[in-house]
Ligand SMILES: Nc1ncnc2c1ncn2[C@@H]1O[C@H](COP(=O)(O)OP(=O)(O)O)[C@@H](O)[C@H]1O
């Protein structure tokens with residue numbers, strides 16, 4: 001049977017939101033329009049705007065609303081401007097994408113700039129998560145869950161992705177670097193916190209897979225993009241139904257990839273001999 005793939009982030013998000021426990025992992029996510037932009041900025045200050053059917057971090061933007069204090073201006077006669085003495089504050093709007101940042105004075109101008117990039121396509125707006133960092137660069141995690149040959153779900157792989165300098169996305173196809181989860185966690189957690197978090201991620205992989213399977217019975221593998229915020233809370237940014245497998249080959253523990261490969265052969269993604277080079281599209 002053909003492996004089911006689902007490209008709409010909106011559809012997958014709604015399938016997960018049907019489960020009240022799992023809905024706690026989903027950051028506030030809505031359909032993009034001017035009023036959701038204004039509302040979400042008022043509540044979250046930072047939001048991500050992304051294509052419903054995007055991959056590789058393409059088209060992803062970040063919008064921020066910031067209160068900026070204006071420096072007191074000095075009048076020609078040397079007396080301070082009266083307004084400035086009252087420490088005038090102004091709201092500014094920042095739009096970031098690729099390595100670009102643009103500043104706007106109103107939400108209307110910000111919206112116009114976003115529309116210029118969305119080109120009429122369906123975009124989502126999501127609460128921005130303040131990601132943990134590795135050497136001052138944000139990182140998130142990829143968690144791979146697969147159908148086992150006996151028909152259960154298992155989390156079979158996990159890795160960290162660190163954003164390239166000045167990028168707002170961590171995707172490998174956007175210059176992100178791959179790390180072992182342990183390496184990244186030990187900069188923020190004790191060994192016991194780290195192993196608890198890894199256990200939680202494994203569980204999350206299995207739970208999300210089980211939930212998505214209720215709406216999409218033909219899925220066999222998923223890749224979760226999980227963010228950790230400054231309080232180490234876990235957030236599910238998106239779920240890929242055609243996750244990269246080959247990327248797990250680079251880890252020194254070869255048994256990890258061998259199991260991933262064995263399961264992928266069992267459910268028909270790979271042929272037994274295949275797997276050294278994957279010609280399939282890899283959404284990491
Ligand atoms: N809500 C968010 N908060 C913080 N970072 C985000 C958010 N949404 C996306 N990102 C960053 O952008 C990357 C790409 O977004 P994602 O939703 O995974 O789309 P894609 O399908 O293009 O990979 C994520 O891996 C993450 O680094």
Ligand SMILES: [Mg+2]
Nearest residue numbers: 057225238284
């Ligand atoms: Mg992604």
